[in-house]
Amino acid sequence: LDMDMYLRISNEMYLKRLIVGGFERVYEISVDFRNEGIDYKHNPEFTVMEAMTAYENYFYGMELIEGLNEFLVKEAFGTTKITYEGKEINLKRPWKRITMVEAVDAALKLDTLRMDIPTLKNECKRQKINSQKLKGARSWGELLALLFEEKVESTLIQPTCVYNFPTEITPLAKKCPDDPRFTESFEQYINGWELGNNYTEINDPLDLKKRFIEEKDRAKAGFSEAHQNDEDYLEAIMHGMPP
Secondary structure: OOOOOOOOOOOHHHHHHHHHOOOOEEEEEEEEEOOOOOEOOEOOEEEEEEEEEOOOOHHHHHHHHHHHHHHHHHHHHOOOEEEEOOEEEEOOOOOEEEEHHHHHHHHHOOOHHHOOHHHHHHHHHHOOOOHHHHHHOOOHHHHHHHHHHHHHHHHOOOOEEEEOOEHHHOOOEOEEOOEEEEEOEEEEEEOOEEEEEEEOEOOOHHHHHHHHHHHHHHHHOOOOOOOOOOHHHHHHHHOOOOO
8 A cells, every 4th residue: 555556457448449440349357456445336457348349339338337237146146136235136138327417416405507616525525525526526516417427326226327417527538519518428326336437539630739738737637547649549549440
């Protein structure tokens, strides 16, 4: 702990290079390392499955995740229903799907799309969000995500896909064409835990370069999880990356 480590945190950027190179469907199951502390949901060394599919979007990703989970739990238990810590959880498709805005608004009785940054910040204070976390949130999207993580995430017991995350917290995802404040992204939740994330990749190198610059600014502001600039990957998608 508290050591400088030079190990892979994700397989993502390498698989994307394969997509650029013409492999239309790739996946990898491998070990990654993240020096981000330890609790009952996080271990610095963990196994991850990463998949990339050309010519599909995040709704295909939802179908893939729901189908994979349903299949695996049936293979293991002969049923889609399991009991965990006294709670019955049913992994049968289709899962509930809800946008982050809808999830926050429904749980906290808000209309976040009509709230500006100061109003949303005041709501975070009213909800007693950790002051240190609040200090690092400078944008509307980061404040919305804080409300979701602190007040909504733990309530999602049954399998749920939460989608359309704010652009500020999903730097590698494609923007929603009808509302660029959000991206074509989702995370899956079971038992109040985030079990993975997925999104439609940015394949516009100019948009990605702009996002990398914004992430550098976030890193300078003290945001420890800001995405690192990757000039090599940027050059790769300049040669042409399929959607």
